[in-house]
Amino acid sequence: EPEVTQTPSHQVTQMGQEVILRCVPISNHLYFYWYRQILGQKVEFLVSFYNNEISEKSEIFDDQFSVERPDGSNFTLKIRSTKLEDSAMYFCASILSWAEYNEQFFGPGTRLTVL
Amino acid sequence: QKEVEQNSGPLSVPEGAIASLNCTYSDRGSQSFFWYRQYSGKSPELIMFIYSNGDKEDGRFTAQLNKASQYVSLLIRDSQPSDSATYLCAVRGSQGAQKLVFGQGTRLTINP
Numbered sequence: 485e486p487e488v489t490q491t492p493s494h495q496v497t498q499m500g501q502e503v504i505l506r507c508v509p510i511s512n513h514l515y516f517y518w519y520r521q522i523l524g525q526k527v528e529f530l531v532s533f534y535n536n537e538i539s540e541k542s543e544i545f546d547d548q549f550s551v552e553r554p555d556g557s558n559f560t561l562k563i564r565s566t567k568l569e570d571s572a573m574y575f576c577a578s579i580l581s582w583a584e585y586n587e588q589f590f591g592p593g594t595r596l597t598v599l
Numbered sequence: 600q601k602e603v604e605q606n607s608g609p610l611s612v613p614e615g616a617i618a619s620l621n622c623t624y625s626d627r628g629s630q631s632f633f634w635y636r637q638y639s640g641k642s643p644e645l646i647m648f649i650y651s652n653g654d655k656e657d658g659r660f661t662a663q664l665n666k667a668s669q670y671v672s673l674l675i676r677d678s679q680p681s682d683s684a685t686y687l688c689a690v691r692g693s694q695g696a697q698k699l700v701f702g703q704g705t706r707l708t709i710n711p
Contacts, residue, residue: 515697517697517698519699525703526687526701526702526703526704527643527687527689527699527701528701529698529699529700532697532698534697539697540697540698542698573640573642575642575643579697582697587633587645587648588633588645588699590642590643590644591642592641592642593641593642595640
């Protein structure tokens with residue numbers, strides 16, 4: 485069964501460092517997302533991406549964040565200068581189309597720890 | 600701010616009983632509603648989706664939607680200890696909005 489994959493599973497970084505979180509969405513999916521979940525809190529939308537551009541972003545997704553689809557398979561989230569409050573689980577998701585019944589498939593997540 | 604509200608629990612249910620999970624949402628234009636299960640440290644896993652008023656059944660799970668009341672629920676029949684998890688209600692918003700808005704989740708414990 486196709487699945488979304490994410491690497492690394494756990495990333496530890498120092499405050500102020502840049503991190504890149506990687507995702508490989510399901511191959512025929514067209515819409516890609518990043519969500520984050522701070523420990524003990526709700527899953528929050530960060531950004532959606534379609535046709536090589538951002539289609540929607542939340543207020544969390546400020547200038548420190550960027551996304552890219554550098555090739556036909558990878559989808560990356562970059563945080564330029566990490567802060568302590570960026571520590572969270574980051575989930576990548578993809579969906580085939582906007583049809584109401586289509587499921588967003590979530591990857592296993594990357595746990596980011598900022599020290 | 601579009602919100603999705605759930606009782607955070609914990610909700611404790613004896614094995615074999617019915618677990619009832621509830622969710623309300625603020626965006627009246629919301630189109631689709633999803634229930635995800637999340638085990639600790641894992642990613643959300645879709646259980647059911649519903650987009651028409653009424654009930655939708657899938658095995659031991661029944662989702663109920665009332666758009667007039669902006670209310671969606673999930674019933675789990677014959678609860679099993681393996682159903683113990685956090686259940687997330689998620690709403691896909693008005694036309695043109697692609698993202699899912701999640702509630703804070705209800706932690707469910709099934710007691711053997």
